[in-house]
Structure formats: structure tokens, C-alpha cells
Amino acid sequence: MEGLKVSDANLVVYIHPSKAGKVSQSILRELSTLLFKYNEIFDGVVLAYDVTIQNKNAKVLPGIYPCFGVKLKAKMLLFSPKPDMLLEGKVVKLGKESLHVIVLGFSSASIAEEDIREEFRYRIKHGEEVFASTSHKRHVIKVGSMIQFLVKSFDEEILHISGSLIPVNTGSTKWLHKNMEEGSMVDRKKKRKDDRSEMHEHSTELLDDVGFSLKNEGRPKKSKRQRHAEQS
Amino acid sequence: MGVELATDRPGFYEMVDVDVSDSELVYHVRDALKSVSQGDSDHYNQLIAVMHYTGRLAPDEVAMLVTSLKALSGSISYIDIIHHESLLSSIFGMSMWNYGPDVMDALVELIISLAASNGKFVDSCLDMLVRNFTPPKSYLDLLGHPRGLARKHEVLDRVHSALSHIADLVPLAPMRLTPIILQRMPHMFDKETLIVIYVESMLRLESSALGEFVGSTMLMALVDRLIDLDVEISWDDIVLEDSGKGIFDMELEDVDDIIGYAEKDGFEHPRGTLGRQSLGTNAVADKLDSLMVLACEHLKSCADGERLTKVFETLLQSFWVTILNAYKSKFSQFVMFYACSLDPEHCGERFAVFLADIFVCRTHPALTRMSAVAYLASYLSRGKFLPPSLIASTLKRLVDWCLEYCQVQNGEEKTLYPETHRVFYSGCQAIMYVLCFRMRSMMDSHRLKSQLLHMPLEPIFRHQLDPLKVCLPSIVEEFLRQAKAAHLFTVSETFLFNNLLESDLSKAFGGMERLDMFFPFDPCLLKKCDRFIRPSFVYWSMVKTTYDEGEDCSSEEDINEYFDGNGKSYMDGGITRSLDEHDLDLDEFECQLNKMSITPRNSLKNGLINKLENYMRMPARIRPSTSPESL
Numbered sequence: 001m002e003g004l005k006v007s008d009a010n011l012v013v014y015i016h017p018s019k020a021g022k023v024s025q026s027i028l029r030e031l032s033t034l035l036f037k038y039n040e041i042f043d044g045v046v047l048a049y050d051v052t053i054q055n056k057n058a059k060v061l062p063g064i065y066p067c068f069g070v071k072l073k074a075k076m077l078l079f080s081p082k083p084d085m086l087l088e089g090k091v092v093k094l095g096k097e098s099l100h101v102i103v104l105g106f107s108s109a110s111i112a113e114e115d116i117r118e119e120f121r122y123r124i125k126h127g128e129e130v131f132a133s134t135s136h137k138r139h140v141i142k143v144g145s146m147i148q149f150l151v152k153s154f155d156e157e158i159l160h161i162s163g164s165l166i167p168v169n170t171g172s173t174k175w176l177h178k179n180m181e182e183g184s185m186v187d188r189k190k191k192r193k194d195d196r197s198e199m200h201e202h203s204t205e206l207l208d209d210v211g212f213s214l215k216n217e218g219r220p221k222k223s224k225r226q227r228h229a230e231q232s
Numbered sequence: 233m234g235v236e237l238a239t240d241r242p243g244f245y246e247m248v249d250v251d252v253s254d255s256e257l258v259y260h261v262r263d264a265l266k267s268v269s270q271g272d273s274d275h276y277n278q279l280i281a282v283m284h285y286t287g288r289l290a291p292d293e294v295a296m297l298v299t300s301l302k303a304l305s306g307s308i309s310y311i312d313i314i315h316h317e318s319l320l321s322s323i324f325g326m327s328m329w330n331y332g333p334d335v336m337d338a339l340v341e342l343i344i345s346l347a348a349s350n351g352k353f354v355d356s357c358l359d360m361l362v363r364n365f366t367p368p369k370s371y372l373d374l375l376g377h378p379r380g381l382a383r384k385h386e387v388l389d390r391v392h393s394a395l396s397h398i399a400d401l402v403p404l405a406p407m408r409l410t411p412i413i414l415q416r417m418p419h420m421f422d423k424e425t426l427i428v429i430y431v432e433s434m435l436r437l438e439s440s441a442l443g444e445f446v447g448s449t450m451l452m453a454l455v456d457r458l459i460d461l462d463v464e465i466s467w468d469d470i471v472l473e474d475s476g477k478g479i480f481d482m483e484l485e486d487v488d489d490i491i492g493y494a495e496k497d498g499f500e501h502p503r504g505t506l507g508r509q510s511l512g513t514n515a516v517a518d519k520l521d522s523l524m525v526l527a528c529e530h531l532k533s534c535a536d537g538e539r540l541t542k543v544f545e546t547l548l549q550s551f552w553v554t555i556l557n558a559y560k561s562k563f564s565q566f567v568m569f570y571a572c573s574l575d576p577e578h579c580g581e582r583f584a585v586f587l588a589d590i591f592v593c594r595t596h597p598a599l600t601r602m603s604a605v606a607y608l609a610s611y612l613s614r615g616k617f618l619p620p621s622l623i624a625s626t627l628k629r630l631v632d633w634c635l636e637y638c639q640v641q642n643g644e645e646k647t648l649y650p651e652t653h654r655v656f657y658s659g660c661q662a663i664m665y666v667l668c669f670r671m672r673s674m675m676d677s678h679r680l681k682s683q684l685l686h687m688p689l690e691p692i693f694r695h696q697l698d699p700l701k702v703c704l705p706s707i708v709e710e711f712l713r714q715a716k717a718a719h720l721f722t723v724s725e726t727f728l729f730n731n732l733l734e735s736d737l738s739k740a741f742g743g744m745e746r747l748d749m750f751f752p753f754d755p756c757l758l759k760k761c762d763r764f765i766r767p768s769f770v771y772w773s774m775v776k777t778t779y780d781e782g783e784d785c786s787s788e789e790d791i792n793e794y795f796d797g798n799g800k801s802y803m804d805g806g807i808t809r810s811l812d813e814h815d816l817d818l819d820e821f822e823c824q825l826n827k828m829s830i831t832p833r834n835s836l837k838n839g840l841i842n843k844l845e846n847y848m849r850m851p852a853r854i855r856p857s858t859s860p861e862s863l
Contacts, residue, residue, distance in 0.1 A: 036404065036407075092400060092401055093348065093400075093401055095345075096306065097258075097305075097306050097307070097308060097309065098308060098309065098345070098348075098349060100348050100401050102401075102403060105403060106403045106404060107403070107404075108348065108351075108401055108402040108403060108404075110348055110349050110350070112308075112309035112349070113309065114309065155350075155351035155352065157351060158351030158352075158354050158402070158404060158408070159351070159404055160350065160351030160354075160402070162350075
């Protein structure tokens, strides 16, 4: 699957003096506010990060709150789908007019009827709604199948993808893997599994934080940050 | 506009008239939508008009609305956020409460499809659904009727299932849902039914699958609202009524009568007479009461669903952030009390440990620590469900801390500076308060008795910081009395308090916030939620003191007789609620206090006096609802 990349980043996280006793915890907390949001600087949605503190010494920023800046090196897993990329996702809803897919468990995608190629027809088979291929009998898309689709556009705010099943190499991944001989498909499958497990770890962390970080919005910002990102 | 227009519009109407298939209707709608950008809005406007059908709809109008909505669901990809703005705002403005189940289903289907199709619609769809948590203002009164209630279930079931469907299709929707819910929460001055029905939906979300993501915010918002309402109730609203009877003759039913009189007479009662205390009719108190009931019911269902431990953590956080530092929260804290009573082993203990931790931790501000220990003292005394071992161990912690503090103080000051050592004094007062309630039961248990006797109380109370002089005299007096009877320790000087409620020194350590007179878990005066609290609550009249030699309490009838549930001594009612001196004349107050006191001036162990004592305490009737075994 395209659209996933790992970037190296040099970051500086500014920490409020009251957190001086628990630096690692506050660093992780700050970084977790980045998760599942599109970040312009990194050009992608941060899914996971791996952080190492570079230096035990930190520079103090002069000002009303003397925050100190900790330098970090981080490996960031980023998701940045661009038009004409191929993505894989699971079908969650199927209707005559549209297909709804979830990518990597967090990003929603929808494929409208006009973006589904003529080959697929909407049918009701054994009481179940499916998109069945007219040229290949076994090529069937139904709720729960994994499909590969092309990215048309990506809404960065809600992380919603608009997709297309027009190209020939899109459709049910199960059928495509069987019938299209591409060696790299196997590697991609493995990488996808690793990415997803890493992502799940951090997704639960975020979901715990969401409840409290929303409450924290009333309080003044605790740290200012500057970020320098280098892409390897 | 709606009804007349339908007949005026031959175009649309005819289409439905002529048995048209669904797909053709979908194409028709798509054409209508497409032609807007080309300048032709006729069919488009007709479509919008259908959305505006109001009032009692005829069956064909209903059919029209349903088919239009379904056709729109099929044309989602043709809906453009800019060109079709008026159509979208009409759809999002629809209230499901105005329609029947068919229209509701079609509308919900459309909303779900809209949310899933395009990221731009998600917020508006969620907003529309949240707005449907509450009915239109005109509908509020109908909620009391069975028809209104049926409609409520129809709407809310669909709204919540729609929210969960959207969350399935758009995984990040819950994150966007939370700020919308908080923003649309009714203001605390809105109507009670409105607030209640909205909070019902909030709590329903908390127990649903979405609860994992939004649950904690919902609970915290609820506690915030409780405190907002709590703070609005002024102490003036706590009506002091002239009972006209002896305090121990007062029974629960009579209280309702008295409240009835109060409402009739318009509160023409002489101030300064202490009889029953209750809240007069007060809209804010009613709202708080209803919300507390909702909260308690929700906690009960969490306990039944074995989720309470997790929910309790959120509640505890919320308590710390919101309630603990609120200036004299009156009733909101009873939510914590109830939660603890549902699970004494985990939650009950957790709360006590949490409060004790705050007290001993030096990095917290003094006021927070004093407040925490006041909560702790009141909690340990009033929680019927608390295991004696927990009370003993927490007491030990407080005692150890106080002792350490004493040992650190070395100076030979002759004058007392209560304010400097206010945390210490609040700790001492807490110890005394808990022992007033629990000394007898601790002495009765062999193990706890030895623990108690080993506690270094004497060095603390005899220290030159002199807590016995500084702490609230009424508590000190009761404590000394019981301590003497239990042979816990004796003091060389006699303290003559003359039944003083408070002293200058106690006021000094209490500070501006009067934390010397803060007993947060005093009997809850809210009528509706009281039924949740009462079974696990220790009233002062239920407490056996160490100087009550005459009672054996082996016979159950005896227990019944002494528990009238609301019998107040100066421990309940009086000192704890009447805090503003401008409201009460202190002399009159003291006079009433004397009248009410169940204990005579001199602690006589004489059998005759005891009998008189018992006679004075005997209430008129046996009240099964307040006796312990019926609980």
C-alpha cells in the first residue's frame, strides 16, 4: 500500500517548568497531541512516533514561563495519501450509489457510483448486497472485503479520502493478489501488518488523551514548540 | 407555506402520482441538483419546499417527504456544499420530533449517508443529530404525556443508532462529536426538562460503544454543570422552618407537611429558629436534584454493568479538578458518596486514599489540603458502608502526619498563630470529628481498640500548638467527652466552652473560606436524590457514643426507637449549615442549640439522669424506613 512513509525528524519540545520532574511523560504527552492529525510540516497524518532524547541538557527559553527545550530525534510514521496513489481498505458499507471503506482503521473513504467502473454491477446475492464483476465471476466486493482503490482526493481536516475503482488494478485485494502476479505485493502485505500494529498501540493512547486534552483547552498553553523536520 | 405549495407544484406531485420507480426519482433529483449550477433552480426549490413541510402532515405529504429524502440519499455525490447550501440547511434544520417513524428513518438514512460521503458534511450531520437530543420548545410540555414519551423513545433510539453508525463509517467522528455536544449543552438557566433530557442523552452516549471515546468528557461536563448549579444555590435558600415540635419528634412525613405549609404561607417563618432545615421551592435546586438523580441512576447502571471502577477514575479526576476546590460545594459531592457506596471495596477505599494523599502531600496548596481533609473526615464519619479497618488505617495516617508535624515544631511560642498551622489544625479537627462518630464502634472491636489506644493522640493534643484550643469548640467538647468515657486520654485543664459553636481561634485557622466549619457530607437536603444516599448514610442520631452506657442495643426495637432518621443534634443541622452570621443571630442560635442538645451540660453517668436522657431522645414513632435492618 502506498501512502505510508517513515520520516526522521529533529524536534525541540518546550516543557513547562512544573513538569521538570516528569520530562519523558510530558514529552510523550506533547507528541501524542500530534497523533491522527494532518501536519503540514511533516506533510502527513502522524500515526506513530519513536522518540529518543538527544541531550540531557536543555536550553531555557526566557520569558514569563521559563520553559526549557528538550532536543529530540524522532522517527515518525506518516500517512499522506496523494492523488493517484493506491490504497487498501476494508468495506464497511455498500449501497447502490456508493461504497464506504475504512483505511488503516481510522481514515474513512468513500467511492461514488460514478467512480466504480462499468465492470462492477450492484447485485443482491444470497440476500447480501455486493458489487460483482461481470467479467470475472469470482471477483466480488461485499461488506468486509478488503479492496484496493485509487485516491482521488484527500480531505486533510477530517481525514476523508475520496476514491475511485476505475483503474484496472483496483478491486478486491484477495482476487487481485491471486490473479495479478506482482512479487512486491507480498512485501507490502507484511509492511502493512507492522504498520497497523504500531498504529493501534498509539491509537489507544490518543483515545485516552482525547478525553482529557479537551478539558485542558481552557488552561494556558504549557509549552511553545518549534519544529524542525528533516526528511530522510 | 408547505401544505399549499404541494398542491401548487404540479411538477413534483405529478411525478409521484404517476407510479414512478425509485431509480427514476433518483435521476430526477440528480437532475434537479445538477441544474442549479446551470442556473435552473425550479425543481431544486420545489425539493427544498418539501423539506419544509410542517405541522400535521397528510399521508401523501408524508409519502412525498419520505420519497424525496430517499431520493436524496441516492444522489449524495451530486450534493455540493456551496451550490446546494439552502437545501442542506433545510435538511439540517429538520427536527425529527415533528415527524413520524417513516420520515425519521428516511432522514436518518440521509444524514448517515451525507456524513460518510464527504468529510465536509460530518460536522453538520453530527450537529443536527445532537440538536435532536432535545425536542423543539413547544414539545417540552408534551413530554409528560405517554404519547410524548413514545415519540421521545422513537427519536432518541434513532439518533443514538445514527451516531453509532456514523462512528462506524467515519472512525474519527467521535473526536468531532465531543466539542459539538459540549457546545450545545443547555445553559443552566434553561428549563429543567430541557437540561434533563439532554443530559440523559449524554449519559446514554457514555454507556454506549462511543463511550470509550466520549464518555469521560460527558461525565466531566456533567459534574461541571452540577457544580455550576450548586454554586447558584445560596445559603439563604436553605429555609429554616419553625417546627413547633421537639426536634426528635420530627419525622419524615411531617417534613413534607411543613414544606407544604411553607409553600402556602410563602415562607413566613421567623428566622433564627432552628427546626427542620430544608430547601424551599427553588428552581435551581430542583434542577440540581434532577441531574443528581440522573447521575446516581447512571452510576447504578455502571455498577450493574461492572464498569464502575473505570467510570470512578474519571469521576475522581473530575472531583479533584472541579468539586474539591469549589468554594463550599453543597450537594454535588454526594455523587462521589453514592459511587463509593456502590463499591466500597474499590471505589470506597480509593476515595479515602485519594483524599488522604492530597492532605499529606506538601506540594498542594494549603486550601486544597484543608478541603481534602474536611472531605475525608466527613466521608469517613458518614459512610455506613466503610469497613472499620479502612477508617482505622486512614486515621492512623492522619495521626502519624500530625505527630510528625508536632515533632518538627520546636519553638517556644506562647501565642498561638492558628493561621500559620492551619493545615495541622484542620488535620487535628478531622481526627476528632471522625472519632466522635466512630470511637464507640472502634472501642467495641478488640483489634481496633488496641489500634486506637496505640495511636499517639496525647502528644498531639497536648502539644504546645494546642489544637484543643484552636479547633471548633463543639467538636472538641464532644471529642473530649467521648475520649474521657473511653479512657482514651485525659486533659489536665477543663475546657469550658459553654456550648460555643465556634471561637475566634477556630475562625482564624479556618480563614476566609471558613474551612473550620466545612462538613461536606452533612445530610443532603435535596429531596429526590436523597433516596440514593439515605441507605448508606450515618446520621448523628444513629451514632452510639462512648458515654451512652445505658444502651445495649441488642434489641432491635431499641434501635428502631432511637433512629428517627432526621433527629438532629448540634452535630447535624445546626453548626454545619448555618454559616453566615448575618443570617442568624448568634445568641438566639446558641439558645436553640441548648434546647436541641441531647447531652446535658454535665456528663453524668448517673443512672437516673441517663434514663431521663433516654426519655428525651425517644421519638414518637418507629420508622421502618430509617431503621438499619430494612436497608
